[in-house]
Amino acid sequence: MAARPLTPLAAAREAAGYTQESLALVLKVERSTIGRWERGVQSPQPWQRPGLARALQVSLEELDDLLRRTGRGPSKTNSVAVLDPPQIAVERVASTPRTSDGRERELVAEVDVIHAAIPRLRRALDRLDLPDDGPIRTSADLYDEIARASDDRLQSRYGNLARRLPDLITELARAGQLGDSVDRRHAAAQLTLALRAADGVAFKFGYLDLSARLIDLMRSAAQLAEDPLLLAAVAYVRTETFFATGDLDTAARALEIAADHVPELDTASSLAAFGALHMRAAVVAGRANKADRAADHLREARSPARVVPEGVYRGTAFGPASLRIHELAVAVELRDPMGIERAAAWRPPENLPAERRSHYFIDLARAQLTLGRHEDAYLCLQAARQAAPEHTRAHLQVRQSLSALLRTHSSPSSGLLDLAAWARAC
Template sequence: MAARPLTPLAAAREAAGYTQESLALALKVERTTIGRWERGVQSPQPWQRPGLAHALQVSLEELDDLLRHTVRRSSRTASPVILDAPTIAVDVVGPTPSASDSREREPAAEVDVIHAAIPRLRRALDRLDLPDDGPTRSPAGLYGEIARASDDRLQSRYGSLVRRLPDLITELARVGQLGGSADRRHAAALLTLALRAADGVAFKFGYLDLSARLIDLMRSAAQLAEDPLLLAAVAYVRTETFFASGDLDIAARALELAADRVPDLETASASAAFGALHMRAAVVAGRAGKPDRAADHLREARRASTVVPEGVYRGTAFGPASLRIHELAVAVELRDPVGIERAAAWQPPSSLPAERRSHYFIDLARAQLTLGRHEDAYLCLQAARQAAPEHTRAHPQVRQSLSALLRTHSAPSSGLVDLAAWARAS
């Protein structure tokens, strides 16, 4: 039997690590009282709110928002939701298998879980230099947790990811303070990857200020780790900041400098870092309307992809398939019909991470719109949704494409209307 979707208040309670019973005990109320608050049929009294906010690790203003959204959700009938527990842990630098369970969660409930967990993530970052006491595993013991976080990001399991990240980041901060110099460097490397996973959630769900902060913290952690390949991964991610601000020339310069600093291209990890930076720079050049520069960067990335198997290196996917996805993105940015046709003749294999496959179909939908193929664009968006529903629903280009399709159809199909409603497009 499917579980009922979590209300925002219930999601915040779970994110803080409480059951209804343990929260009731902490606040000295009945468990049924907690249940009524979470169903939105009763609100905490004014004198109860400070204690509730403290337990949930949110401010009073954030608690008011949680309560308001909980009441709003209780006023409409909620659809069933399946909350799947992730079971796959993969090598951080190895190939990532596709998710074995493709059942789609009820999206609105999952979005509420993600937004409810963001305050806890912010507080974990606030206390990086003053982490709470608690269990502290060795860096080697935490490696599997980082692999799981990386896999959750790449497989678009953002709700599961953001629930665990605050405690994981706090534990890594403790390791960095308690261990010797080697352990501190190792913990800093793992912290960089944990922050990378957190940025995957923050950026996609519109927390641009939090994303910028996470990228700065990533750079600091990578410097402490004394790992030049992690610094290359940070430069790759930092491009998001420049995309948001429109500073494409600065983005190109940062990526080119980072590629020049990648050491020892004889190793697969170094070649992957070098290639990833160049394929990212190709997209920047395409967006800036510089086809020659884009072609130069793609040529460098293609050279690297011939010696690197498809996989995830320092949190970034690279290999022949990832390059094909970026070739399409460049063609779309340049509005190049020949490049679009060539890139669209390929389909991403099911072994690619769900987020990567979804991104390909989102870009392909934009390409089909450019070519006037509206039905094909719609089918691409459906394919993106099937591959990674959380990623697709949060992606602004999906809403833009759907809005364009709605404007061009005087009588849109029920499937298009349903997809637009699901993605909150108008």
């Protein structure tokens, strides 16, 4: 039997890390009472609401909104995700294709969990300098947790991140206030990577104001860590802010300054930082229709890519395969048929992070549309979905490509219609 979509209250409970049973224990009610609240058939009594709000880490006003939306029940068509709506609304579509393992329905439910977790993430950032008292794991354990969060971001497991990051960020804020200067620098470095993982959720799901705030906090944390390669990674991510505002000249200048400040290119990490900044700058130049500048940046990135193995360096994937993906992105931005043809003859290896692979197929779909190859564009979007469904479903360019495909087909196939419904493009 298919799982019922989560109601807003249930999504907030999952985002706070509770099962129905554990929340019932905290509030001293029956589990069935929690179930009735979450189905909207009964509301908490006034004296129960403060405790429920504290458990879910929401304000009473936000709890009232959750209960109001839950009382309406899940929509039978489309429903806008709850809490703190982003600039780009992400909707839940009831016509999600059936699958044997229910993966698609799980993905739909994850969207609710992500949106319900955003207020908790905002509050964790609000109190970075005033974290609650609580336990702090060993440095080794925190390192493992950061590695897990970075992997979830690169593999587009955004629901996992949304559940864990608020508490992890608070714990790292505590760690940053203890120990000697070395310990504090280490905690700042870990915090930088945790904030980057949070930005992976915020930016993908349209919370652009939150993304900009996270990037500013990343820069401050990286400066406290006194790690120039972390600062280079932040400059790479900061390009998102300029893409959102269309300020491509400033984006290019920021990336070039950051590349100039990468320390001696005598380690794989420093070479990777230098190369990643130039391949990002190449995309910026391509978007600005500056073909010569884009070619210069790609040339700078190719040199380190020849000697640095494909891998993740300070949270950024770099290597020969990552460079190939950026070469395609540049060709698409420049509408360069020869560059597109060269890039289209290659396929990303399966061991590349899922987000990177889906980026390739999303860009390749745009390229195929440019060349008038509509069936190939559709197949590329299906490949992107298979590689990283959470990333693909949240990507604005996927909806744009699908909308273009729908406009060019007087009688679209059932497969195209299903894909467009899944991606909320129709």
